[in-house]
Amino acid sequence: MRNIFTDLRDAIQEGNSEASVSAALKLVEAGVSPLEIFTQCVEPTLVDIGDQFSRLEIFLPEMISSANSVKDIQAALLPYLKGEAQQAARGRIVIGTVSGDLHDIGKNIVKTMLEVNGFAVLDLGVDASPGEVIKAAADFNADIIALSALMLPSLPSVKDMIDMLQWMEKYKGRFKVMVGGGPVSREWAQKMGADGYGDDAVEAVQVALALMEDRGRA
Numbered sequence: 001m002r003n004i005f006t007d008l009r010d011a012i013q014e015g016n017s018e019a020s021v022s023a024a025l026k027l028v029e030a031g032v033s034p035l036e037i038f039t040q041c042v043e044p045t046l047v048d049i050g051d052q053f054s055r056l057e058i059f060l061p062e063m064i065s066s067a068n069s070v071k072d073i074q075a076a077l078l079p080y081l082k083g084e085a086q087q088a089a090r091g092r093i094v095i096g097t098v099s100g101d102l103h104d105i106g107k108n109i110v111k112t113m114l115e116v117n118g119f120a121v122l123d124l125g126v127d128a129s130p131g132e133v134i135k136a137a138a139d140f141n142a143d144i145i146a147l148s149a150l151m152l153p154s155l156p157s158v159k160d161m162i163d164m165l166q167w168m169e170k171y172k173g174r175f176k177v178m179v180g181g182g183p184v185s186r187e188w189a190q191k192m193g194a195d196g197y198g199d200d201a202v203e204a205v206q207v208a209l210a211l212m213e214d215r216g217r218a
């Protein structure tokens with residue numbers, strides 16, 4: 001990780017919200033883009049924190065403090081991202097983290113990037129059940145359903161929703177489904193019948209644009 005990110009990384013690691021926000025804002029003032037701050041510092045730091053948690057070097061309270069610092073950074077940087085947003089809606093997307101899963105930091109980054117790139121996004125938050133997602137997608141007249149899953153036990157919920165869309169005649173083929181999150185792989189997503197997979201928020205936008213083109217051709 002580059003030296004310019006050391007203060008921010010240390011502040012997140014310590015779970016110090018005030019220092020995290022201040023370090024992030026200093027980087028923005030120095031001309032570093034919010035996206036770069038996330039991809040080059042915040043995300044790798046969270047991966048480190050997750051690894052430390054797995055090795056029992058830190059425990060849940062520390063992971064929660066770090067996550068809270070990241071949420072405060074997201075809130076502080078949001079206006080800088082939104083400033084770049086485009087006007088015309090390129091498509092309509094319902095996004096949520098799947099049943100039983102409360103992780104939303106990555107989902108929120110994906111949501112913001114989609115909005116910044118011109119999509120109208122309805123955010124269902126966390127712990128969204130397949131039925132809730134499908135109903136919301138129909139009510140919102142969505143083109144795309146975007147699901148985030150961060151834990152292995154969350155994966156069956158992704159599959160359940162894709163299966164439900166197949167079984168329910170009136171929804172069959174109505175929405176494109178894209179998925180992402182730590183335990184989700186491109187191969188798994190394809191095998192489950194998802195239309196798209198994104199490794200990160202930048203790829204999420206590329207995939208959403210490609211899915212909209214597909215819909216246009218269909």
Ligand code: B12
Binds near residue numbers: 043046204
């Ligand atoms: C922060 C965190 C928490 C926070 C969550 C705060 C929040 N509001 O999100 C707290 C402390 C609450 C938490 C709780 C728990 N956590 Co936790 N957590 C993490 C941690 C450290 C970081 C996750 C994160 O935010 N990453 C940063 C973001 C930016 O990355 P991301 O989510 O992957 O998103 C990117 C891409 O995946 C992609 N993406 C994401 N979603 C989508 C969607 C679409 C459509 C697309 C295209 C792309 C896409 O784009 C994003 C941006 O680039 C991870 C470690 C890790 N390696 O992931 C563990 C981790 C996910 N947690 C884990 C566990 C076990 C738990 C707990 C069960 C712990 C416990 N004993 O209670 C609970 C579960 C609570 C629940 N029911 O959900 C495990 C999961 C293990 C597994 N594989 O099943 C991990 C991997 C830690 C570990 N190594 O053990 N956690």
